[in-house]
Amino acid sequence: MSIETAITNIAPERIEIDGVTKSFTTNRGTIVALDNVSVKVAEGEFLCLVGPSGCGKSTLLNIIAGLDTPDSGRVLANGESVTGPGRDRMVMFQEHALFPWLDVLGNVMFGLRLKPGLNNKERKEVAKYYLDLVGLSKFLHANIHELSGGMKQRVALARALAPNPRVLLMDEPFAALDALTREQLYGDIQRIWEARRKTILFVTHNVREAACLGDRVLLFSPNPGRIHAEFQVTLPRARDINSVELAHYSTEITAALKGFTNKQGTEVAE
Amino acid sequence: MIRSLSSIVFFLALLLTWEFVARSGHYSTVILPSPLNVLEYIWQATCDGTLWVATLVTMKRLLLGYGLGLLFGIPLGLVTARFRLLQDTLGLLALGVQTLPSVCWVPLALLWFGQTEAAMLFVVVMGTLWSVIIATNDGVRAMPPIYLRAARTMGSKGLHTWVKVILPASLPYLVGGMKQGWAFAWRSLMAAEIFVTILTGFGLGQLLQYGRELLAMDQVVAVMAIIVVIGLLADRLLFSPWERFFHKRWGTGSVK
Numbered sequence: 001m002s003i004e005t006a007i008t009n010i011a012p013e014r015i016e017i018d019g020v021t022k023s024f025t026t027n028r029g030t031i032v033a034l035d036n037v038s039v040k041v042a043e044g045e046f047l048c049l050v051g052p053s054g055c056g057k058s059t060l061l062n063i064i065a066g067l068d069t070p071d072s073g074r075v076l077a078n079g080e081s082v083t084g085p086g087r088d089r090m091v092m093f094q095e096h097a098l099f100p101w102l103d104v105l106g107n108v109m110f111g112l113r114l115k116p117g118l119n120n121k122e123r124k125e126v127a128k129y130y131l132d133l134v135g136l137s138k139f140l141h142a143n144i145h146e147l148s149g150g151m152k153q154r155v156a157l158a159r160a161l162a163p164n165p166r167v168l169l170m171d172e173p174f175a176a177l178d179a180l181t182r183e184q185l186y187g188d189i190q191r192i193w194e195a196r197r198k199t200i201l202f203v204t205h206n207v208r209e210a211a212c213l214g215d216r217v218l219l220f221s222p223n224p225g226r227i228h229a230e231f232q233v234t235l236p237r238a239r240d241i242n243s244v245e246l247a248h249y250s251t252e253i254t255a256a257l258k259g260f261t262n263k264q265g266t267e268v269a270e
Numbered sequence: 271m272i273r274s275l276s277s278i279v280f281f282l283a284l285l286l287t288w289e290f291v292a293r294s295g296h297y298s299t300v301i302l303p304s305p306l307n308v309l310e311y312i313w314q315a316t317c318d319g320t321l322w323v324a325t326l327v328t329m330k331r332l333l334l335g336y337g338l339g340l341l342f343g344i345p346l347g348l349v350t351a352r353f354r355l356l357q358d359t360l361g362l363l364a365l366g367v368q369t370l371p372s373v374c375w376v377p378l379a380l381l382w383f384g385q386t387e388a389a390m391l392f393v394v395v396m397g398t399l400w401s402v403i404i405a406t407n408d409g410v411r412a413m414p415p416i417y418l419r420a421a422r423t424m425g426s427k428g429l430h431t432w433v434k435v436i437l438p439a440s441l442p443y444l445v446g447g448m449k450q451g452w453a454f455a456w457r458s459l460m461a462a463e464i465f466v467t468i469l470t471g472f473g474l475g476q477l478l479q480y481g482r483e484l485l486a487m488d489q490v491v492a493v494m495a496i497i498v499v500i501g502l503l504a505d506r507l508l509f510s511p512w513e514r515f516f517h518k519r520w521g522t523g524s525v526k
Contacts, residue, residue: 067419085423097420100520101438110434111424145521163424 003125006118006164012199013078013088013166015041015064020073022059022225033059035224036073046193046200048214050207050253052261056225057203061169064201065091077167087115090165094172096152098144104131104155105140111163130158133192150181154188161192167199174209183241186212190238207257211249212241219253221260229256303488308495311488320477321496328459328473329500331387335394336455340448343399347406347447348436357407364403372397372458376465385468390459393466397458398451405447409440442516449509456501 017039023032033056041047049057062068064075066085075082077089090111098107108127112118118126131137134154144152153173160168174182190213193200204210210217211233221228233249240246285305291297292304299307315321350361375396376389383389413436421435437444463475472480474493481489516522 065423067422085425087425089423091420091423093416093420095414095416097414097416099417099420099435099439101441103519110421110426114425114430143519143521145519159424 003122003129006122006126007129008164009197010164010166012044012197014043014076015039015167015199015201016076016079017041017060017064018074018076020060020063020070020075022056022063022068022070032056032224034063034070035226037225037227038073039218039227041199041201044197044199046202046213046215048202048204048210048217049220050204050210050217050257051220051225051228052222052257053205054225055220055222057220058171059225061091061171061201061203064167065089065169067091087111087163088165089167089169090160090163092153092156092160092168092170092173094175096144096149096156098152098155098159100144103141103143104136104147107144107155108159108162111159115163127158127162130162131155133161133195134158134188148181149177150185153177153185157189157192161196161198165198167201170200170202172204173202175204175206182209186241187238189213194237207253208241208246208250211246211253212239217249217253219256228260229253300485300487303491307488308492311486311492312496315489315492324472324474324477324493325496325500327471328463328475331390331394331463331471331473332455332459335391335459336398336452338391338395339398339402339451339455342395343402343447343451344406344444346399347403348410348432350403351407351410352436361403361407364400364407367396368400368404372454373461373465375458376462379462380466385466387468387470389466390462390468393462394455394459398455401454402447402451405450406440406444409443409447410436412443413439442520442522445509445512445516449505452504452508453501456497456504460497 017037020034020037021032022034023030025031031054033054037056037060039047049060051057059068063070064077064082066082066089077086082089099110102110105124105127108131109123112123112126113120115123128137128140131140134157136151136154136158139147139151144155147155156173174185177185186209189200200213202210202213211231214233217231217233218227219229219231220226231249231253235243235245235249289305292299292302292307303311312321346360346364350356350364372393375393379389379392379396383392417435417439418431421431426435459473460475460478463473464479467476467479474497478490478493478497481487481493
């Protein structure tokens with residue numbers, strides 16, 4: 001495989017989540033993280049999953065990633081059943097999860113080294129291409145601890161993009177960053193999504209972030225974890241997190257979120 | 271610069287005080303040799319080869335025993351950390367046995383192996399093995415589980431995960447464990463050499479014991495000094511470079 005084919009845009013994947021149920025047993029009882037959840041995600045769609053903590057949105061992401069198995073139901077990636085992790089679906093975690101024993105380049109190379117069909121020189125070129133894409137070409141040999149939080153997440157993004165997956169699964173990747181860094185990354189992720197044509201599933205508890213990034217926003221309600229509402233965001237890109245039009249969407253989503261959190265509150269009171 | 275100067279001044283003062291007390295005539299040279307006596311012995315024993323041979327014999331035993339301890343200790347520590355059954359059995363055994371001062375293995379080694387090299391080796395391996403198991407085990411268990419999840423999504427599994435993720439992630443602990451293992455091996459070998467008299471090799475510990483029997487205090491102190499120097503050199507040459515590397519890569523503290 002040449003470098004060109006290694007970094008050529010690969011067709012994004014269609015994801016079908018079909019009646020997925022997952023519950024956890026803790027010492028305080030059983031929590032139904034996902035209750036018969038079905039979603040269809042189109043090729044190249046940017047789908048955001050929002051909801052309060054404990055609503056199962058991260059669990060769903062882990063199941064799609066193949067890191068977790070559902071109690072019942074199944075996940076199909078391009079029509080094929082997901083049975084474990086795969087290079088077509090890469091994950092970005094809230095904690096950067098970079099390996100401190102490797103430098104920046106080494107981290108991006110980690111997944112590439114496991115990808116057949118490339119020699120090491122080509123792998124290095126591919127890694128450099130993605131580090132350039134996230135604006136870190138000057139930091140190839142930096143140690144991870146020397147980077148800021150935002151830079152670490154950029155490396156994690158490059159690492160996830162490098163094996164050229166068809167789906168990117170992002171689990172609250174910007175939650176631990178400061179507002180200014182986050183805003184920059186909103187711009188970057190939209191730019192990269194358009195340039196690299198990926199299906200993205202993005203988990204967040206930040207409603208405005210979801211409205212800014214998603215083509216579609218799914219609102220989850222907790223215990224049992226279900227899809228409570230669905231919103232189409234039709235604003236043109238690239239979107240600005242501070243725009244008035246965006247505020248319109250986020251207000252609508254927040255209102256729906258408050259609707260069921262209040263209702264739950266009264267249920268508890270009764 | 272100032273720091274090394276203060277070290278030099280301190281040790282010079284120590285030596286001068288020692289020389290002064292030794293020369294005051296209050297103590298017999300059999301009890302307290304002067305630093306010059308000790309140096310003289312070192313010079314003599316270096317020239318006639320006694321020290322070289324003894325050091326060589328000791329280092330050979332040490333490296334063999336220490337090497338065996340690492341060879342078995344690291345893999346065992348890795349598996350005790352990853353499998354609960356081994357954690358509850360072998361891990362517990364290691365935790366208990368490593369509290370045993372290594373000199374306590376000497377009587378057993380003598381009865382089992384007699385006055386042989388095998389007895390010597392046994393004591394050193396027992397001194398090293400358990401602490402290496404514990405340190406490796408602790409290192410693996412301290413690893414954030416997110417590393418494993420991230421590695422799995424990138425297609426790492428089985429042996430690849432062990433070699434490329436679990437092992438490097440626990441390396442700082444591992445080197446700490448290797449360092450501790452080294453110290454334990456060194457101590458247990460000296461205990462073994464002092465208590466096990468054998469004819470197949472005359473090590474530093476035996477030289478020390480021999481010095482006591484001959485009432486040659488200059489020899490006793492000289493050998494002690496050499497044991498200290500070897501320990502220091504090992505720390506500086508074997509472990510410090512690793513530790514410096516980790517501090518740089520991981521960004522963990524320590525001002526050196």
